[in-house]
Amino acid sequence: MISKQMQKEVKGSSAIRAMFIEGKEMAKRVGAENVYDFSLGNPMTPVPAEYNRAIIEAVQTESSLELHGYMDNAGFPETRRAVAQDLNQRFGTSFDESHIVMTVGAAGALNVVFKTLLDPGDEVLALAPYFGEYRGYVSNHQGVLKEVRPDLETFQPDLADLEAKLSEKTKAVIINNPVNPTGVIYSEETIRAIAAILEKGQKAYGHEIYMVSDEPYRELAYDGNKVPFLTKYYDNTFVTYSFSKSLSIPGERIGYIAASPTMAGCEEAVGALSVANRMLGFVNAPSLMQKAVAKAIGARTDVAYYDRNRKLIYESLTKFGFSCVKPQGAFYLFIKSPLPEEKEFVEAAKKRHILVVGGTSFACPGYVRLAYCVSHEMIERSLPAFEDLARETLR
């Protein structure tokens, strides 16, 4: 039968599946238009036309054998170059193609980075609340994930706790920015402070400690907020990226790793990333998608749509009395559960056909996550249900 480890994983994942099925049944019972599903972080704004045009152009004009063929495991040189130039233009960095490895999305990128870095027992710090899948990405490679507490006022990390959790065994810190599930953007001040703590740790323990940046929401930043680009603050940094949100193409599994040119042993590290890409079975990022994102590197989905949703839901929910840090990026809202048990609050919401995910999934009990990558109309329709939920639960 299946492995003991996977039996546990399957159990965990069937809870999410149960909710999904419950939502579908609810839709049958009360009508899909009366179910307010805020549970899934699934992009819903339009795929840019230039991306689809890039696909068709590539198929019609390029040699099919090259277009659909093997290339260096790190990706097509032209795609790696396009990514490097785009980053340099936007962030004043000095990447060239030798620092870029194209990957099967950000999830693939993170697994390739951890495969490259981790020996059994090595520790990876994650800043709570964090995307629950990180646990698997670390345990896949026999690493141990340790959690760093947030400052619950601002949802910036608790820096004293970060310092306390750093140990001889720490190999990396995952920094997801903007943050799923809070929508907070870690400020430049936060990043500088983390960098200083890690520099100190590197000196104290005599080995590299890496920042591993997970940035699928980079392009989703509102109110003119800037997301600090981490290689500018810390040398031993791997930036992982996915085009899933910026182009609304999560199914295509296309992203990259950018290794800081100033990292210790950068060339060796990139060589190892490339080997890990093959060894883990990714082999390379899907080839046609590499060509398409290179051609459409500047294309963006309609980020303003998410912003409009953000304003409506944040303003409405705080007006009803819910408390919540104001999201600056991504498409999530992290509400404090007015009931002591987050589960009861999730159930109370469900009674009003509102589907949300408990903060426990993000290592932060007592909160719930709302994904507002939904139609604006659904948010409008849901507001009376939220108002009613507030009346019952806020006492």
Place this chain on the structure above:
Amino acid sequence: MISKQMQKEVKGSSAIRAMFIEGKEMAKRVGAENVYDFSLGNPMTPVPAEYNRAIIEAVQTESSLELHGYMDNAGFPETRRAVAQDLNQRFGTSFDESHIVMTVGAAGALNVVFKTLLDPGDEVLALAPYFGEYRGYVSNHQGVLKEVRPDLETFQPDLADLEAKLSEKTKAVIINNPVNPTGVIYSEETIRAIAAILEKGQKAYGHEIYMVSDEPYRELAYDGNKVPFLTKYYDNTFVTYSFSKSLSIPGERIGYIAASPTMAGCEEAVGALSVANRMLGFVNAPSLMQKAVAKAIGARTDVAYYDRNRKLIYESLTKFGFSCVKPQGAFYLFIKSPLPEEKEFVEAAKKRHILVVGGTSFACPGYVRLAYCVSHEMIERSLPAFEDLARETLR
């Protein structure tokens, strides 16, 4: 710095890279037309036009959000259905969509299967000579790969050795058919014998032992040879497949796992495969490619081209005096090194600008692999060099 395990892997892989670079330098020195590179198993026959048409049609007619979007981690229902129906039609099997998981190629599929099956220390048997990447696919999930000797006359597995290597810890046997690197097809008789040994093992040890079939070369079978479809011979079977060779699209990373409907706990197993797909960072097979292979499920590259190459190179090399089992499938030829040290033979070939890979990479020293997925003209041009190599090395 990078992990200790990866440091070893990088070292191994830089040998292959060194050869690749040497080949490029050789081409500069003597002219590309005078280098006979038989080292890479890279498809070179045309991509079927209907596959490219399927891509364009999907982009032009389907909803972009669905086409490039998330779906169930196992894949689009329509694609899984198309795969199931295709298998049923060709092999008289009884798959439906619930038995199929779409994957990032066969390499992805194998990693998903091993993640699902293996607990630390579990053993996986591989039938030598075998594709060297299997070592990583098993060690990624803390399994232990054990080798089963071949019968060197026929390159069918040594069944007595298989029986001897089976232990309490055996969780799976990888069966690559047709075989990379020999081109041999394991016969129905061989498969029945392996099945009987595994059935006996399951009874003796009181747990499941799985056949994991790796079939990227299934469609490349010559002289009317049939490749046995393993679920018909053994219940606890996972078939892993890639469209890389049948459609000449190795860069696109699209394949699948078919779990035998008669396997113990099939539904649970497929659920676990789906979770493993997500957890390992694949998430799902690239979405547009899923749509395209479903539309072009019956398309094939020009298999006759490889067959023509096979006949020319096999007949010429045996005429020159080299000894080699006659390949029945795939696009490889496995020649016995006439020199006691395979390395010396590889070097002697290289002097004549012939690039081949030593059998040690496939756990079978004393042989070399030739990949004849090259232009027919290159084979013709290379023959005098092979004749010269025979004169020097066959004494």
